[in-house]
Amino acid sequence: MLILDCPYCGIACDETELSPGGEAHLTRFGPGSSEDEFEGYLFMRENPRGVHFERWRHAHGCGKWFHAARDTMTMEVFGTYPAQTTEPPAELRKTISEKRPGWSWRDFS
């Protein structure tokens, strides 16, 4: 039962207010993409032990989608940010580096 801060409402949300949306920062591949590209987009997920970026929706609140960076082992939440971006904000990446030196997740580190 996580608590995540909704970056739109600015409030700490109980997990019962939220809907999970799986992994964040996927790149969509449509018609014209190769089988490997499409498979990667549709099915391949990180499932890491440690730093992870995921999508959440404040479904029983403002209805907005946002991203959360957290540690899947310790449940530590590094930060949340609006979903209208293709990569984690630099400041958040710095915060994670301070807490988890040498972390990497997909192409980010």
Place this chain on the structure above:
Amino acid sequence: MSHRLSTGGRLIDRSERRSFRFNGKTMTGFAGDTLAAALLGSGQTLVGRSFKYHRPRGIVTSGGEEPNALMNLGTAKTFEPNARATTTELFDGLTAESQNHWPSLEFDVGEINAKLSRFLPAGFYYKTFLWPRAFWKHVYEPVIRASAGLGKAPRHRDADHYEYMHVTTDVLVVGGGIAGLTAAKAAAVSGAEVMLVEQTANWGGRAPVDGAVIDGQPAEDWVAATVAELEAMPNVRLRTRAMGAGVYDHGYSLVYERLTDHAPDPSRPRHRLWKVRAGRIVTATGSIERPLSFAGNDLPGVMLAAAVRDYVVNYGVAPGKRTVVVTNNDDGYRTALALKEAGLEVPVVLDARKQATGPLADAAREAGIRVAAGRGIAKVTGKGKVEVVHICDQAGAGAVVEEVRADCVAMSGGWSPVVHLWSHCGGKLTWDDENACFRPDPDRAPTGADGTPFVAAAGAANGAVTTAEVLADAWAAGGGSGEAPKADAEDRQPMMPVWAMPAQAPYALRAKSWLDFQNDVKVTDVELAAREGFQSVEHTKRYTTLGMATDQGKLSNINGLAVLARELGEDIPAVGTTTFRPPYTPISMGAIGGEARGELFQPVRRTPIHDWHEENGAHWEPVGHWRRPYAFPKEGESTHDAVTREVRATRERVGLLDASTLGKLIVKGPDAGRFLDMLYTNMMSTLPVGKCRYGLMCTENGFLTDDGVVARLSDDAWLCHTTTGGADRIHAHMEEWLQTEWWDWKVYVANVTEQYAQVAVVGPKAREVLQALGGDMDLSKEALPFMQWAEGRIGDFDARVFRISFSGELSYEVAVPASQGRAFWDALLDAGRKHSITPYGTEALHVMRAEKGFIMIGDETDGTVIPQDLGLNWAISKKKEDYLGKRAQERDHMTDPLRWKLVGLETLDGSVIPDGAYAAEEGLNLNGQRKTEGRVTSTYYSPTLDRGIAMGLVERGPDRMGEVIDFPLIGGGSVKAKIVSPVFYDPDGEKQNV
């Protein structure tokens, strides 16, 4: 024999007698008793039969860890199985029955199982399962089912009610012993909001029984003063009869409060489940004494030493007249002293340690109690109860040196901290060599959202042993500054781990030494599991059932682990523990459900016309969160006949359908057309204003997920109809893509499903009925042709009229503001009276759409079906470069010519094929089953054609028109059906386009 003492009992009120029934016999106890205390006080030492061997069993403990004394409580609507007598408070009129006995507790035929015990070893379920195969079903399973098992499942609806309570607090302290009180006080004086919960009815835990002295006062007085002090503080909330059941991520915790179990009152909730969000959680949950593994340790009368003194001190109940104490640590002496003080006989204290020294052993000797060091129990014998204790050298192989007559054995194998709540959310344990126990590892605590620990264990739950250690540890865990409560240091002698008694016990003794009383697991069972290759403790648990069922091994786990470790030649910490999972002890299903029962289970969504349906005998069908009328059977009419009548009336004259539940989403903005082109498989941006178009929506995986008619309202706005169950889901689907992929597109989506009532007026007379209402709209074929919509007034109503049809008839779907819905419906009934206008339900709707070959999401689709499978290629744009699902539909499996595709099915004999039937073809698949080549997706009796019709997905179906395929029936025989077009009625659409 157990009996009530004439004096003593700090928790009972001898002036208040309480009468109760056990197995039909009336007994009495006192206010403040637990059922277990009252049973023992009434001389009832035999309280149940064991799970597997039906051995006679007695009360072992005085608390929530009790494995044996499980009761069926109450009757009929208040019946509850598996209640522990040790945690059941006595009240007048309580009825209890022992479990797992047949025909009676005293005479049980299942005892024969005990004689067969060598044929019922660890894993015997699995072994009997293997061979001979037929024996499992016809011999073993019926016998096991009849003779094994715990309580009976209740057969009546629960008469009690339950509730939730949500609370946030800075600190939650679980456990109201001296550690919990100290931690709560430490946190409270610092100004924190504190919630302190205690699972029993009484504060103070063990300390008052064990004679602790705190800050110069007897523990009892210190506890009373501290509770009074906490009660006076506005920032402290105290609850007794409230158990910390589980700890979850980020400080979430469940507390299970039993409000009326001790004093039934139907006007109050029976249980309350607290859903607590705590900044920090202190687990001051104490520790549990371990049994010793000697032969015959499951006989009624063999009890934990601390429980024996609890009964004497708390309830004035003597578990026996002559009690042998056997211990591997100092604590056993406390029991011997308490018994002696109560005037009971203690023939000997058997101290497994080589030397019996220290203040407690000395005090026992001074009290005239014989102390035998280095001794243990070879076996306890007796018929259904303790009669003779056979004493041996602990270090030996069980040669009996002395026999002592006794009716009770008090055993203490050391103490295990209650680490459950610490472990629920990832807290790790460390092995404490000195006290031979697992305790919380402070360096590996559960961590919260900020990455720092949010659970602290305190007192005995943290491995502290003496009162002074407990107080200091708990004060620190509560975050206290200043002076902690104090107690004198104690001169404590080290305990000695004893995992087998005697140490060299031969097989015959080990095979009678119980580890898990509740599941009948013996030392030899765990040894056998190890020999058979079960090296993981989790596997051993499942193979032997050690630590399963209602007590979850609270007594047995450490002893079992030790046996497994010895057998594997490993250290105990290397073997590790099984996983601790919530709840700590069982909680009621009622509490988990809370208020969500009956009408509150799931609120029903109601259309503006719902009440009319109810008043007119609707046979309801749940659809999403809605209730929709399935049909409107008249007095004496079957539902089937009603459907037939409704279909015929609609096709011949005019019918009326409440379609308000259909999803209505307005999609608006400069990029709305582009957005809808991505969502639907066909082109919506080119739809002219004033027109309607049927559209399909797919997931990115290519599968059809929803369908409906889209109307273009204006240059930049579209109204998308969704399925009844799909409105919220499709709204969320649109939001997701707009917010997370195309966030720069200017589109707004509003779900206006409940803003409108929508009524379908359907049938050849539909136009006449609407025209009779008057208004300013031209509803003629020329002014409002098929697949167009218009706005205006019909009668006095503000209407948006869609010329769309899901039945194949002339049809108008009319949306009016929700507030006008019921009046509009009534006006239509009036206007249609001369045509015998007939309201119809969802089944008539289904039948008519099937006659027309229209698909239904959820019937023809199941999450694996693409639009191409359903012959809907006409609704898939070939011009568009992209839409959701397009790429997926290009995968080779999706374009496989052998995919099952939609066809109509016409039975040769006119019968209705059973729903979900599969078409079988010749040959067997790799599993040895008949091969299949298709299945039925919709099947109905068609009143219009007076025969069975069906739709189905068939391999290469559209290429096999006219072929006959075979649908085997459950129970034998088969139905033959011809593959035909799915459109059974009016294939050219002449009737809807008039």
